[in-house]
Amino acid sequence: MAHMGDVLAGIHSTWEFDSDSVLIRFERGIRTPKLFHVLGERRVPYEALSGVELTPGGKRGAVALRATPRPGADPLVEAAAGQLKEGNDPYRLVIPAEREALADYYATELRSVLCADADKPAERYMVSAPSAPQSFKAYDGKASFDGSVVTFRWFWTGASSAKWKAGDQFFPVGELEEVEWRSPEVFNGHLRLRPRGVEPPGEADQDPASVVFGLGYGPVYESLPFAASVLEAVRAAEPVTRPHAAVAPPPRKQRSDPADVAERIRHLGELHEAGLLTDDEFTAKKAELLAEL
Template identity: 70%
Template sequence: MGDVLAGFHTVWEFDTDSVLIRFERGIRTPKLFQVLGERRIPYEALAAVELAPGKRGTVALRAVPRPGADPLMDAADGQLKEGSDPYRLVLPAEREVLAEYYADEMRAALGSSGAEPADRYLVTAPAPPRGFKAYDGKASFDGKSVAFRWFWTGASSAKWKAGDQNFPVDELAGVEWRSPEVFNGHLRLVLRDGADAAGCTPRGEQPGAADQDPAAVVFGLGYGLVHESLPFAAAVLEAVRAAEPDEDAMPGGPGRTVAALTGADKARPDPADIADRIRHLGALHDAGLLTDDEFSAKKAELLAEL
């Protein structure tokens, strides 16, 4: 097609085999769009194209992704609000005829796959932040493992007892993301069958409360930003899929993962933060929530980080 269709906050550039979705930056632009920047969506990753009336004199053109084609939408699991849907282009109502033309062109390019689930990711996960802050800890991802580091001001005693966590991607079966905009929002890691990682919820088992689970960080209602945590979850999910046994089926070939940070990129621990965490451990010990041995062991772990 080779044409451009500009809407509110978003521009679609059409090619013969894909559409490049570019998200504008601005005060009124949804923050998730600002983080995404741009994404190329192959037509084979789409199940359908819809055009419907929008609000306040607008029309909305929406590309419907195939199940399993995009790690971002897999992670979101239908929780994104309409205004933050990255597959939705909103236009003035007077451009409805033009929007219908492009909708027909895209439908003709979709092929025969329809709504059939994709057997691999066809859309690349957005570049994730190196880390993001939740209510009870900080999550970081270097392409090979996910790390959770607890905040003494928010983490439960169960998480403090378990200590900071590190989960190699090849030991994970998936990621559970619950939006920070709803009650009990969190990001939880699910353990692959046969793996052995303390605190992580094994595949097929009913998980406990996220605030007590060392394999989860809790957002808190309205805390923990969608625009940071969702691309993070998508990148981890993509890496988990790439680490599955059938690596040849993953986008980009065997062993495809998010690029790892070099040692120089990883920040050194803040001594003041370590001191605060030791003081919090002392408070838990004084309250009888940590035994003498547990307190000594956790203190030694923290001191070893300096």
């Protein structure tokens, strides 16, 4: 690489080049994609890259330097599965056209340090996922991840009867084999977990191992880092299979966390104020939640 410590500044992010990796620092400006705010910065080893290209920047007077990670090198990219919009691509640096020659120089330098296996899938993750704990509100429940267990707590007003009857769900990462993320910006967006040996129902809305997205529920900048964090933990965990894993275990009954109950009551209050719940429905459900304490 050119010189350790070299910096190439672009729109929304800056690339700082070291001897064996590039540190991508994302801005926190008003116009910066919220996903970049969440990512903060990411260190990408050169061995994690499969290629580099220079393309038009999508705006008049701009070019884009884009690095392509090797398949399997980055859990965020693996979880996104090609669904990220161009503006949310963390491997794309947009640069004013007057600096195109400099961008081309760094593109050439990056290509020169790609490893011999750059065209092959990576055997392990080389770029870290956003760290746990992670949480976000989906349309039908709240998803939480503490680094070892994924929890889905259902919203009475959003969850299907199948999920409500199954009860709140708890998934140790060692019992999972896959994480499926479908962008909330497309129809049927959802986050679905695949427990080992369990065949999931056809629709995410009916699957207690999934949460579904809706307008304002599970946005990309919250749900994608969550999915990547879980996926990284699943790959690192020792597989654990329950006896008779093909049969879903009965819901675990335990007292609810007071903070979670308070949040669910606030959610009910919002629906009540919006006219989506009657006074009687709100009062009855609030009493049910308080009884969980």
